[in-house]
Amino acid sequence: MLRYIARQPILNASEQTFGYELLYRAGAENFARITNQNDAARRVLDDLLTLGIGELARGTRVFLNCTNDLVSENLVTLLPTENVVLELLETVVPDHDLLRSCAELKAGGYSIALDDFVPTPNTLPLVEFADFIKVDFRALAVEECSALVQQFGSRIKFVAEKVETRAEFASAHEMGCLYFQGYFFAQPTLLAVKHIPALYASYLRLLAATCTPDFDFAEIEAIIKADVSLCYKLLRYLNSAAFCLHSAITSLRQALVILGENAIRRWVCVSAAATAASGKPPELLTATLLRARFCELLAVFAHCDPYNAFLVGLFSLMETLLDMPLSQVLANVQFPGETRHTLLGANNRLRSLFEMVCAYIRGDWNTMSARSQDLALSHQQITSCYLEAVRSVDAIMAVG
Numbered sequence: 574m575l576r577y578i579a580r581q582p583i584l585n586a587s588e589q590t591f592g593y594e595l596l597y598r599a600g601a602e603n604f605a606r607i608t609n610q611n612d613a614a615r616r617v618l619d620d621l622l623t624l625g626i627g628e629l630a631r632g633t634r635v636f637l638n639c640t641n642d643l644v645s646e647n648l649v650t651l652l653p654t655e656n657v658v659l660e661l662l663e664t665v666v667p668d669h670d671l672l673r674s675c676a677e678l679k680a681g682g683y684s685i686a687l688d689d690f691v692p693t694p695n696t697l698p699l700v701e702f703a704d705f706i707k708v709d710f711r712a713l714a715v716e717e718c719s720a721l722v723q724q725f726g727s728r729i730k731f732v733a734e735k736v737e738t739r740a741e742f743a744s745a746h747e748m749g750c751l752y753f754q755g756y757f758f759a760q761p762t763l764l765a766v767k768h769i770p771a772l773y774a775s776y777l778r779l780l781a782a783t784c785t786p787d788f789d790f791a792e793i794e795a796i797i798k799a800d801v802s803l804c805y806k807l808l809r810y811l812n813s814a815a816f817c818l819h820s821a822i823t824s825l826r827q828a829l830v831i832l833g834e835n836a837i838r839r840w841v842c843v844s845a846a847a848t849a850a851s852g853k854p855p856e857l858l859t860a861t862l863l864r865a866r867f868c869e870l871l872a873v874f875a876h877c878d879p880y881n882a883f884l885v886g887l888f889s890l891m892e893t894l895l896d897m898p899l900s901q902v903l904a905n906v907q908f909p910g911e912t913r914h915t916l917l918g919a920n921n922r923l924r925s926l927f928e929m930v931c932a933y934i935r936g937d938w939n940t941m942s943a944r945s946q947d948l949a950l951s952h953q954q955i956t957s958c959y960l961e962a963v964r965s966v967d968a969i970m971a972v973g
Contacts, residue, residue: 580963581935583636583732583754588854591752592634592658596936626656631967636660636686636705644678645670654682658705663689667698675702686732690721700725707732710741710755715748722749756935779803783838793837794825807840838880839869842887853893860934861890862966867930870958875926875948881912885927888916922948933959 585591626635634656643649649659659678665671675685679702686705689712690696700706706729708718722731726749733745736755745753778796782789797803807828829837843862868886872879892899903913915923929944931937933955945955 581754582856582859583752584854584856585752586746588856590631590633590854590856592636593630594636594638594660594754596638626652630656634658634684638662638688639665641665641668641671644674647674647677649678649683650681654684658684658686660686660688660705660707661699663687663691663696665695665699667695672698672702675699678702689734692721700729703729705730705732705752707734707754708750709734710737710745711735715744718745718750719748779841779844783841788834790829794829797825797829803844807844835880839883842884857890857893859966861887863934863962864889864927864930866965867934867959867962868927870961871926871930871950871955874950874954874958875922877923877926878909878911881909881915881923882926884909884912885915885923886930888912889927889931929955 581594581596582590583592583594636658637649637652637660639649639659639661644659644661644665649657661675679685684704685699685702686707687696687699687703688707689709690706691713703725706721706725708721708731710718710733712735713721718733725731730752731750732752732754733741733750734754736742736745736753741755742753779793782792782796797807807825832840842865865883865886869879869883872882875882888899888903899916903916911921911923915921915927918924925944925947929941929948929950932940932944941955945952
């Protein structure tokens with residue numbers, strides 16, 4: 574069964590991950606034309622049970638969209654209580670069965686959220702059960718959102734949805750919202766053009782050395798040896814469970830030989846991104862690595878160079894990590910021509926792959942479907958690569 578999964582983070586006021594909203598679709602061609610929401614909700618629940626909450630939630634909680642039937646028929650009780658928030662869609666009708674089920678779910682330890690909340694005769698009876706209320710910053714005026722927080726915020730936590738700018742985040746925080754959902758953390762905040770900090774010097778030298786066609790192990794080793802933190806990170810990475818090695822790595826040269834040329838390139842890029850992400854929301858690094866790994870895995874099926882695809886995914890958010898224009902970031906590293914052109918907006922096959930990956934991650938199935946047709950990618954290939962990318966990134970983040 575094909576599965577379409579988008580995992581959108583929900584952040585707290587400190588920009589740390591509070592949880593995820595999971596968006597599933599069973600077939601790209603049907604997502605915008607679902608005529609039976611209950612059938613769709615059952616497929617969502619089935620996919621969630623099949624794939625497992627632990628793998629998708631990364632130790633936090635998940636917000637699961639729910640319809641009347643999913644709640645009234647007690648299907649959601651198949652899920653654990655401790656890390657699930659049942660998100661009642663704005664289309665639910667508060668009939669007797671739904672209200673009774675909400676009371677039972679609350680008594681049983683489940684948390685309930687109201688999605689896209691606007692006070693109406695249909696939504697107000699549900700407020701007494703709500704732990705979270707989600708308000709759409711694109712659909713409601715700031716004054717309306719603020720009035721809702723003032724009215725219900727004393728006992729209910731508010732989540733600001735579709736927050737896409739730093740100003741909107743600040744506004745939502747000021748009015749009393751505790752949690753925030755949207756892409757504001759992935760947008761560059763450019764107050765002034767900055768120089769590359771000295772902290773990044775070793776990583777930029779490594780990036781430059783690993784991106785050249787003539788890969789020089791001796792040069793790579795010399796750069797890493799000159800930076801204690803790099804040595805430590807490399808040896809720790811190799812000694813982690815991710816490699817399942819039978820013996821510990823005891824020297825830098827041994828580590829480099831075991832990794833090999835392509836793996837060294839990937840490790841350098843990931844380490845550079847992690848260093849650049851210092852002081853940024855952890856979810857930004859996760860999003861960056863997910864783009865990179867997803868692009869790399871799909872590149873094989875899309876007839877693109879995997880390493881170039883990896884670089885495009887990784888550096889697509891580097892301007893946000895470093896708070897400087899992408900053109901300035903690229904000026905410090907000599908990338909392959911196709912990679913550089915793609916990052917700067919060239920219309921080519923690699924760009925189509927990158928756009929498809931981004932569309933899939935954010936749940937834009939129309940764009941995803943169009944790009945996948947252009948690249949002759951099957952839904953099975955895309956879904957399998959996405960799940961593998963999620964597993965890979967979670968393993969990397971666990972190593973630290």
